[in-house]
Amino acid sequence: EPEVTQTPSHQVTQMGQEVILRCVPISNHLYFYWYRQILGQKVEFLVSFYNNEISEKSEIFDDQFSVERPDGSNFTLKIRSTKLEDSAMYFCASSEGGDWTEAFFGQGTRLTVV
Amino acid sequence: SQQGEEDPQALSIQEGENATMNCSYKTSINNLQWYRQNSGRGLVHLILIRSNEREKHSGRLRVTLDTSKKSSSLLITASRAADTASYFCATSDAGTYKYIFGTGTRLKVLA
Numbered sequence: 001e002p003e004v005t006q007t008p009s010h011q012v013t014q015m016g017q018e019v020i021l022r023c024v025p026i027s028n029h030l031y032f033y034w035y036r037q038i039l040g041q042k043v044e045f046l047v048s049f050y051n052n053e054i055s056e057k058s059e060i061f062d063d064q065f066s067v068e069r070p071d072g073s074n075f076t077l078k079i080r081s082t083k084l085e086d087s088a089m090y091f092c093a094s095s096e097g098g099d100w101t102e103a104f105f106g107q108g109t110r111l112t113v114v
Numbered sequence: 115s116q117q118g119e120e121d122p123q124a125l126s127i128q129e130g131e132n133a134t135m136n137c138s139y140k141t142s143i144n145n146l147q148w149y150r151q152n153s154g155r156g157l158v159h160l161i162l163i164r165s166n167e168r169e170k171h172s173g174r175l176r177v178t179l180d181t182s183k184k185s186s187s188l189l190i191t192a193s194r195a196a197d198t199a200s201y202f203c204a205t206s207d208a209g210t211y212k213y214i215f216g217t218g219t220r221l222k223v224l225a
Contacts, residue, residue: 031211042218043157043202048211055211091157100144100164103204103213107156 002026004106006092012112013082021077021109023092032075033093033103034067036060043091049075082113120203120219128224133190135219137203138183144206146179147213148188151200160188160201195225 005024013019025032034046048055049067066078075094079086089110095103121136137146148160163170163179163186170177176189190197200220204213 033212035215043204043215045212045214050211058212089154093157100206102147102159102162104159105149105157110154 004092004094004104006090006106006109008109009107010110010112012114015084015113016081019079019082019111021079021090021092021111023075023077023106024073025075025092025094026096026104027073029094029096029104031055031095031097031103032067032069033095034077035091035093035105036088037091037108038088046077079111082111084113087111087113120201120216122219123217124220124222126222126224127193129193129195131193133193133197133221133223135188135201135221137186137188137216139186139203139205139214139216140184141205141207143181144208146177146186146206147204148175148177148186149202149204149215151202151218153199157202190221193221193223195223197221198223 007022032049035043037043045058047057047061047067064080068076089108091105091108093103093105095101119138127133143165145162145164147162149157150160151157161172161175161177163177174191179186200218202218203216206213
């Protein structure tokens with residue numbers, strides 16, 4: 001069964017460093033998303049992406065964050081200068097259509113900023 | 115503002131019993147999805163119900179949607195220890211490209 005894959009599963013980084021989280025969405029999906037979940041808290045929407053541009057973003061997704069689809073298969077989230085409060089589980093998701101189809105999530109990348 | 119609010123926050127039942135979780139939301143939605151999350155793991159998609167549907171089934175899962183009350187329920191029948199997890203509803207508003215997650219219900223099924 002097709003699935004969303006994320007790498008790495010766990011990343012530890014120094015405060016102020018840049019990190020890139022990688023995702024391979026399901027191949028025929030057109031909509032891509034990043035979410036995050038701080039330990040013990042809700043799953044929060046960061047950004048959605050369609051047709052090579054951002055469709056929607058939340059207040060959390062400030063200038064420190066960027067997304068890219070560098071080739072036909074990968075979808076990346078970059079955090080330019082990490083802060084301690086960026087420590088969270090980051091989930092990538094994809095869906096075939098827009099909000100009328102199921103969104104499938106990857107297993108997540110646990111980011112720890114020290 | 116809070117969108118999905120699950121109720122109860124935590125639920126503990128015996129294996130074989132049914133578990134019912136509720137989700138309330140505030141806006142007009144296109145669809146509502148339910149997800150399961152095992153501790154510290156990824157989100158597993160369970161079921162999607164569209165705003166023009168009232169009930170859907172998938173195996174031991176039954177989901178209802180009442181748009182007049184802005185609420186949905188997830189029923190797991192004949193629960194198993196392996197059903198122990200957190201369950202979240204996620205709603206999608208018309209014209210948006212995002213899903214908003216609720217606070218989740220932590221289900222514990224005792225063997």
